[in-house]
Amino acid sequence: MKIEHIAIWSKDIERLKAFYERYFSARSNDKYMNEKKGFSSYFLSFDSGARLEIMAMPTVPGSKDDPYQQFTGLIHLAMSVGSEAEVDRLTAKLSEDGYEVLDGPRRTGDGYYESVVFDPDRNRIEITV
CATH class of the missing domain: 3.10.180.10 (2,3-Dihydroxybiphenyl 1,2-Dioxygenase, domain 1)
Incomplete structure (x- = not known):
């Protein structure tokens, strides 16, 4: 499945x-x-x-959730880009292009290397290896 x-x-x-x-x-x-x-x-x-x-x-209303806060339900999409260098490169490119980086790049406590950015609609995108 x-x-x-x-x-x-x-x-x-x-x-x-x-x-x-x-x-x-x-x-x-x-x-x-x-x-x-x-x-x-x-x-x-x-x-x-x-x-x-x-x-x-x-007719679909905008979300009333604050995108800077965590809330129940789907909260992010994780996109694997293949390497730490690519996480760094893409995060820097998105930042240069005006997209907000919320976190990272960094290594998490459970070993992931990731950053978190907003897409144009303020959906959280986790960029990971």
Whole structure:
């Protein structure tokens, strides 16, 4: 058994799609649109076979959670980039490009080497080896 995909609501799926394509080499399908519901989405595929669905619909409200606080439910996506050097390089590139780095790069108490950044919608992305 495997997780087939994870989905994220967004107010701007074009911006989110561009972020994952640029920094994490995602490949997108053609945009799906349901005009009747005002729903649109993309499926983003990664080399590992993992997929991320990014969706928009005007009637979905914004989150009331504070993105700087932890809360119950899904809290981050972990993206493996293959090496500590790549964690460092990508974290620095995201910071240079104006994305907020919340933590790291650092070695965690349980041995992971990681950083945590916000994507354009302030979803937490853990960049790890």
